[in-house]
Amino acid sequence: MIFGIGTFFLVETGFILSPDVITQNVETVKNNALNGTLDEVSIPDYIEYTKLSESGNYVYGSIQDEELIKEVCEKGKVNQLRFMNGTTYELVSNSSEKWILGYKSATSQFSNNFLRNIFPSADLTIIICFLLVVIIGFLVILKLYRNRLSKELNKITNIQKTILSDDEEISELSSPLKEVNDILIILSEMEKTVKESTKKQLKQAQLLENSIQSLTHDIQTPATVVSGNLELLEETNMDIKQKEYVKYAQDGISKISEYVEELKTLAKLEQPKTKYVHFNEKYVDNLISLANQIARLKNVTVSVIQKDLTDDLLIEPKDVQKAFQNIISNA
Known part of the structure; x- marks a missing residue:
């Protein structure tokens, strides 16, 4: 016009x-x-x-x-x-x-x-100018709406940040763009739900940690008492069999202490640090000793027919020991 x-x-x-x-x-x-x-x-x-x-x-x-x-x-x-x-x-x-x-x-x-x-041609000049103005106007409008849309999309990003942050307050945002506003409403509801669920989980995790800490303390106390009595028993006159039984009991107390430490790690929801060892003769002898301890409780004799050893295989000692212990106990 x-x-x-x-x-x-x-x-x-x-x-x-x-x-x-x-x-x-x-x-x-x-x-x-x-x-x-x-x-x-x-x-x-x-x-x-x-x-x-x-x-x-x-x-x-x-x-x-x-x-x-x-x-x-x-x-x-x-x-x-x-x-x-x-x-x-x-x-x-x-x-x-x-x-x-x-x-x-x-x-x-x-x-x-x-x-x-x-x-030379005013008609052609007017047409070219009209097209240039239309193109420039389109680019200007596109830039304005791009900035506006970017500003509205930043609101969505801000909600994402508040969802991931425990400290920030729940945001109340709205947008003049219907589509963006609908997304903001959904994200706001999701934000409230996530924060409430997170608070509930943190509370439950804290209760679980406190319970496990109390339980591990209760387990550790009698285990310490048993360990101290075994040390006193070692100072008495015992035959070879009695000394062997005392050693088995001390090994069992040591494993109880290890399990208590694992419980503490689980209570804190931390990833335990893994220390890998070689599947060598020393480790295999420990497994054989564990098998003898379990078998003796059932009056079963363990005979080692063959030992396959290697220094090239790295293993997680606790997991392999648990698996081996379950196999022997079930057998």
Whole structure:
């Protein structure tokens, strides 16, 4: 609408000459030439011209192309067609002189000489300017909406941060964009649910940790008492079998202490540090000793037929020991 009103205003004020106006002015110049009243001053700047004598000799004018002048004199009218910029050259003569007039009547032109020389077709210039303004306007609007959308999407990111943070308050956000606002509502509800669930889990984890800490303390106390009594028992006179039984009991107390430490680690929800060992003869002998301790409780004798050893295999000692202990106990 702005371009339409602007173009209409420029045409009405004469800044842009429409094809109809150019055609009317050309007809006026032709009539003056036929009547013999045409002079150089009265010819508009947008009309090319050349005055010839009755015999066809060049007198003066803006058209100086001899080949073009000769062709127009022979044919009477010559059209040089170009895209939206065709020029018509026409011979107009009377009894005493001849005129060759060149004009563009298929397109609008600027009345200003400078603009007309740079932009021969006002129509094409207006179309190009219109397209440029549309493209630039589209890019500006796109950038504005991109910034606006980015600002609204940042609200979603902020909710994500508050969900992952225990310290931040639950956010109350809204957006003028319906789609983003719907997402914000869903995320806000999710945020509340997650925070409530997290608080509940933390509370339960704390209760569990306190319970396990208390339980491990209760287990550790009698285990310490048993271990101390076994040490006192070692100082008495015992035969070989009794000493072997005491050693088995001490090994069992040591394993109880290890299990208590594992319980403490689990209570803190920490990943226990793993120390790998080689599957060598020392480790295998410990497994055989464990098998003998378990078997003796059932009056079963363990016989080792073959030991396969390697220093190339790294294992997690506690897990392998538990698995081996379960196999022996079940057998």
